[in-house]
Amino acid sequence: MLVKLLLLPFVLLSCATNGNAGVTSAFIRTEWPSVDIPLDNEVFAVPKGHNAPQQVHITQGDYDGKAVIISWVTPDEPGSNKVRYGLSEGKLDLTAEGTVHNYTFYNYKSGHIHRCLIDNLQYDTKYYYEIGDGDSSRRFWFRTPLPIDPDAPQKFGIIGDLGQTYNSLSTLEHCSQTGAETILFVGDLSYADRYSYNDVGIRWDSWGRFAERSAAYQPWLWSAGNHEIEYFPYMGEVIPFRNYLQRYPTPYLASKSSSPLWYSVRRASAHIIVLSSYSPFVKYTPQWEWLREEFTRVDREKTPWLIVLMHAPIYNSNDAHFMEGESMRVVFESWFCHYKVDIIFAGHVHAYERSYRISNIKYNASSGSSNPVPDKSAPVYVTVGDGGNQEGLAQRFRDPQPDFSAFREASYGHSTLEIKNRTHAIYHWNRNDDGKRIPTDSFVLLNQYWGLNRRRRKLKKNHLHSVLSDISESLVV
Numbered sequence: 012m013l014v015k016l017l018l019l020p021f022v023l024l025s026c027a028t029n030g031n032a033g034v035t036s037a038f039i040r041t042e043w044p045s046v047d048i049p050l051d052n053e054v055f056a057v058p059k060g061h062n063a064p065q066q067v068h069i070t071q072g073d074y075d076g077k078a079v080i081i082s083w084v085t086p087d088e089p090g091s092n093k094v095r096y097g098l099s100e101g102k103l104d105l106t107a108e109g110t111v112h113n114y115t116f117y118n119y120k121s122g123h124i125h126r127c128l129i130d131n132l133q134y135d136t137k138y139y140y141e142i143g144d145g146d147s148s149r150r151f152w153f154r155t156p157l158p159i160d161p162d163a164p165q166k167f168g169i170i171g172d173l174g175q176t177y178n179s180l181s182t183l184e185h186c187s188q189t190g191a192e193t194i195l196f197v198g199d200l201s202y203a204d205r206y207s208y209n210d211v212g213i214r215w216d217s218w219g220r221f222a223e224r225s226a227a228y229q230p231w232l233w234s235a236g237n238h239e240i241e242y243f244p245y246m247g248e249v250i251p252f253r254n255y256l257q258r259y260p261t262p263y264l265a266s267k268s269s270s271p272l273w274y275s276v277r278r279a280s281a282h283i284i285v286l287s288s289y290s291p292f293v294k295y296t297p298q299w300e301w302l303r304e305e306f307t308r309v310d311r312e313k314t315p316w317l318i319v320l321m322h323a324p325i326y327n328s329n330d331a332h333f334m335e336g337e338s339m340r341v342v343f344e345s346w347f348c349h350y351k352v353d354i355i356f357a358g359h360v361h362a363y364e365r366s367y368r369i370s371n372i373k374y375n376a377s378s379g380s381s382n383p384v385p386d387k388s389a390p391v392y393v394t395v396g397d398g399g400n401q402e403g404l405a406q407r408f409r410d411p412q413p414d415f416s417a418f419r420e421a422s423y424g425h426s427t428l429e430i431k432n433r434t435h436a437i438y439h440w441n442r443n444d445d446g447k448r449i450p451t452d453s454f455v456l457l458n459q460y461w462g463l464n465r466r467r468r469k470l471k472k473n474h475l476h477s478v479l480s481d482i483s484e485s486l487v488v
């Protein structure tokens with residue numbers, strides 16, 4: 012089904028041995044046609060049966076991972092709001108009742124959008140669930156995470172700027188091959204805003220059916236990008252994020268947030284903070300006040316891994332969107348360093364880039380300009396806006412590669428972060444390579460709380476020994 016790509020031969024520039032010099036990968040491909048898959052393609056197929064549920068997706072429903080929000084759309088009539096669920100396919104003996112709503116966008120009328128919270132779930136358990144009525148009902152499953160515990164493993168897939176092209180499909184397929192249990196989505200979902208009038212809503216629907224192959228089974232933690240803003244005065248649609256907010260609920264109340272656009276969840280050994288690049292964030296705004304409080308609630312003894320998601324990257328050496336993350340950097344970077352965030356994922360730039368641990372928090376007006384400097388307290392910044400949407404790749408990196416940039420490549424792909432325990436996580440960036448998944452940029456991420464200060468923490472001596480002997484592994488960040 013996938014059109015074969017013509018690959019040009021590639022050579023990876025050898026990693027310079029001196030100091031911090033980063034790698035600009037010389038991998039080049041002729042661009043896959045960046046067009047959306049036609050609506051009549053099977054990837055957007057409407058499920059059979061009258062009023063059959065479609066666009067099914069799940070997300071975490073509480074702070075600690077014992078609840079799930081299930082969302083789906085019925086096209087013809089509201090139908091049932093019930094979810095039947097249970098521990099085996101033959102025994103869906105539990106039910107939960109959700110809500111339904113609909114809305115218009117210009118003259119487009121949405122289907123009936125259901126959302127249902129299932130709570131009091133058991134940790135580390137596979138649940139089956141069924142939605143819809145009679146012959147049109149459909150079944151799916153999901154797994155709950157391990158209980159909150161500093162050594163609880165968890166494998167995240169990280170995807171950004173996905174869209175609905177053949178490249179997007181390749182990214183989704185590759186990510187599911189990795190066995191990622193939870194998807195961290197860094198914004199720009201459907202690119203429906205590239206259409207006009209009623210086609211905007213229609214392309215939100217097709218994207219919902221497209222993403223269902225993953226999002227009905229693995230919880231996706233959503234964050235909003237600029238393509239979710241959809242400020243369209245010419246069709247009388249001026250309230251930002253309307254389609255997105257109608258369709259993609261988040262558990263924001265559980266983290267005391269006042270907006271679904273920024274929130275946080277805890278999952279196994281990770282505390283994940285989701286920010287909104289396109290909502291007010293300067294001092295005294297609700298997002299700023301919330302984040303200040305949320306950082307104080309992070310408990311690295313319980314959740315050692317502190318991960319932040321946002322759309323516009325703070326460190327980016329691509330010509331595309333250069334410096335767009337600067338305003339958020341000025342406001343939040345000192346907190347990221349103070350609270351020793353482990354890793355920050357962003358999208359927006361349609362390429363891949365990873366930074367060294369650097370910060371630029373010393374600037375003040377009287378000292379004039381300042382540059383990023385190595386900083387052990389700083390997070391690693393990763394840009395994975397390379398999901399494969401119809402806008403194509405951001406091919407032009409700035410030359411020379413700045414000191415902060417460790418690895419960069421203009422290809423499509425996604426990342427995985429496999430947390431092993433409180434000290435170690437294995438990170439991969441996986442390039443979409445001619446229909447195959449090629450792990451390309453990999454490293455061992457040492458935890459900023461337990462890893463760096465491991466001598467002083469409460470790790471038992473025998474554990475300590477194995478950690479130290481492990482540090483000699485390939486690339487440790």
Ligand SMILES: *[C@@H]1O[C@H](CO)[C@@H](O)[C@H](O)[C@H]1NC(C)=O
Pocket residue numbers: 088089113114115120121
């Ligand atoms: C929403 O659904 C109800 C019930 O089917 C219907 O009567 C109403 O017209 C719909 N509203 C919109 C805005 O589509």
Ligand SMILES: *[C@@H]1O[C@H](CO)[C@@H](O)[C@H](O)[C@H]1NC(C)=O
Pocket residue numbers: 373375376377378
């Ligand atoms: C600001 O820069 C000046 C000039 O380099 C320096 O003397 C001063 O200590 C700096 N202030 C802060 C708060 O870092």
Ligand SMILES: *[C@@H]1O[C@H](CO)[C@@H](O)[C@H](O)[C@H]1NC(C)=O
Pocket residue numbers: 431432433434435474475477478481
């Ligand atoms: C943590 O995981 C790493 C990588 O799998 C392993 O080498 C190390 O021994 C583990 N540490 C502890 C304390 O279990």
Ligand SMILES: [Fe+2]
Pocket residue numbers: 172199236237238322358359360
């Ligand atoms: Fe974007």
